[in-house]
Amino acid sequence: MSNYRIHGATGDWEVVIGLEVHAQVTSKAKLFSGASTEFGAEPNAQVSLVDAAMPGMLPVPNAECVRQAVRTGMAIEAEINKWSRFDRKNYFYADLPQGYQISQLYHPIVGEGKLLIEADEKAGIPHDKIIGIERIHIEQDAGKLMHDQHPTMSYVDLNRVGVALMEIVSRPDMTSPAEAGAYVRKLRAILRYVGSCDGNMEEGSMRADVNVSVRKVGDPELGTRTETKNVNSVRFVMAAIEHEARRQVDVLEDGGTIVQETRLFDPGTGTTRSMRSKEDAHDYRYFPDPDLLPLELDDQFLADCRASLPELxxxxxxxxxxxxxxxxxxxxxxxxxxxxxxxxxxxxxxxxxxxxxxxxxxxxxxxxxxxxxxxxxxxxxxxxxxxxxxxxxxxxxxxxxxxxxxxxxxxxxxxxxxxxxxxxxxxxxxxxEGLKQQSDSGAIEAAVDAVLAANADKVEQYRGGKEALFGFFVGQTMKAMQGKANPGVVNSVLKAKLG
Known part of the structure; x- marks a missing residue:
């Protein structure tokens, strides 16, 4: 158990943390179209008719994205669901041409798994700890609004629309910023080992939604949680938790209540701020996507995925x-x-x-x-x-x-x-450059003899029991030989000479 506590005027509080990590799947094409996923292209240069939601354009699943999600699930010892299905998550936003996102709510491709974070006393993690992973589902990314291109208008870049993401949802098993940081680092390492995501948080190919709640130490009931969206570095994940947990404690101790909401983290100030009230699943009116058949995985496909895994x-x-x-x-x-x-x-x-x-x-x-x-x-x-x-x-x-x-x-x-x-x-x-050790025992013996002769008093003290002087003789010999004597040979010769 973590020793992390927040000390308040009314007593000690503990933090409960869960993370939803969005990892961009390593593939050359998008989840449901053949458009490129290469980073850094000109705005709207990588948009297919499917991505732009042109009428009559049907999505076709990318088998490589499915394979990478399965391999990731296997790497965290998760249950792989042979039957899974895509759902439509309905919301209207300028960077989502379809008016819905294709995701997996009810039947994800990967079920329960786990991840080990190692003890690190200096970081405040006293013991090895297993963090439960609830699910991994695959979904398409949305586009990007750009507000700094024009004084009165916002522009839309649809390059990222349809890029395949794995959403890796943890259990609320973390109880300190240090544990959350260790979890993200370990998960990123596994993704890179497997090759299913490059883990470049600064480029947006991996980012975390941070769920935080607080409760009095010993209270079995979970508090109301907030979700801080799209945090893009391990350091910022930890800072967002620190600030948000402290904020919630201050609100509760002042007699207020925590609102279930979505928040944003400001790296400049290290604080979180309110973005919008948190939606529940029913707000998105999820339903099975009628344009996509369920995914059915056979035993040979799963065997090939497992055989392709590296040493983890x-x-x-x-x-x-x-x-x-x-x-x-x-x-x-x-x-x-x-x-x-x-x-x-x-x-x-x-x-x-x-x-x-x-x-x-x-x-x-x-x-x-x-x-x-x-x-x-x-x-x-x-x-x-x-x-x-x-x-x-x-x-x-x-x-x-x-x-x-x-x-x-x-x-x-x-x-x-x-x-x-x-x-x-x-x-x-x-x-x-004269950077070789002198191992000639004859030359070293001569240097040792000179040192011992020049320090006869210290030789007597050493032989009288002051053994700490041995280091002095080594140092003087090395100095006489301009640091080029082989220390092993110097030690041997000195021990022989000093008896």
Whole structure:
């Protein structure tokens, strides 16, 4: 259970949160027409006769959109309904030429599922938690009104009309902004793993409607909820919940009542504002779409969908821990996004080949490099870094030299900086820039002897039991060798010399 509470004058309140995530299905054509779904086209350049609701134009379901919705359902361990049906949701708005939206209210394609969010003490999630998913249905998107093109008129762009959306409806199982943020991040990761949505919230291909209510701690009754529409980032989802929950508590403690309504989130102020009273299903006069037959899925189609699924985040995280020996933290961070794990796995394979060791023996080194060292160098260089130079081969060559003791961790960073700036070969950089460790035990012995001779008093103190001085001798030896001595060899020689 989350520890998140809102402290009010009359006591503590808890928040109940449910999310409806609209995810644009990855497909080249729209849900019921052949018009393109490519982002960034000129207004009204991607509108078919079906999208424009010309008389006599009948919709035809896009099989790829159906396939992607089924695969998404399977990825969240949901029930797949072999029989589903489209309904008309009737409302009149300028960006909806038909006067209705084709959706699925009564018989969705995907039923009950679940999603695991992992414990994160720092974020305020003390335990792993299962969030229930009520359903996924597919529907068509509406167009877009543009109010900033003319001083007295609004323009309509119908490019998005008919674009396929999956509406993924959670149970009201979240009790803090942190849990909601973790849920959206995990859901976005799953969609990207599966390839059913690109998850680009800034481009509008994934957005969330945030349902929030509050109640006194321990009260079994749910409060009246509000719905904040079209929130387009994880940070804004969390901010909208924070503000809306606090607002509702203030209203209730002042003796007011919460109105069931639709609200909008203002990113500039971090506040929500009223948009309109919340409609119920009967307000939309839903009825089965007479132009579309029910969807009936056969066993072979479902088997093909399941066979096409990749290894999913939870399974991958478990494998990284059990087979590669990674820490819980590294495994979680590496599996949080498709691009991150793809880079890691490519680099891991290249490094294991170069060093000639099994992947599990070099996985921790590669994980630390991937999550901390390489991004740190890239960030420090800023515009000086050329990401095209950050190839798996170049990074593997650096890790190879480090694993063999030819370069130190500090030298690995320096070499990577030069590679990012210039694209030079890492081995050539190490040779010509003097960035190689000295592992010659004879040279290191000579340096150690000089250090011990110059610090005879400290040698006596060390032998008398002051073992913390060992670090001092290491530091002095490294300084004498200008930081180029192999620390492992230095430690060995010092231990031998000091007895």
């Amino acid at each position: 985040p939870d399974a991958k995280r478990k494998r990284y821990i059990e087979e590669l020996g990674l820490s819980e933290y590294n495994a979680r961070e590496l599996t949080a996004d498709v691009e991150v794990f793809a880079r890691f796995e490519t680099l891991l394979a290249a490094t294991a080949r170069g060093i000639g060791k099994p992947e599990n023996e070099v996985a921790t080194q590669v994980a630390n490099w991937s999550l901390s060292v390489a991004p740190g160098v890239m960030k420090a260089l800023g515009d000086e870094a050329n990401p095209a130079h950050a190839t798996a081969e170049a990074q593997a060559a650096i890790l190879d030299m480090q694993a063999k003791g030819e370069i130190s961790g500090g030298q690995a960073k320096e070499i990577y900086e030069i590679v990012l700036k210039t694209g030079r070969d890492p081995a050539e950089v190490a040779d010509t």
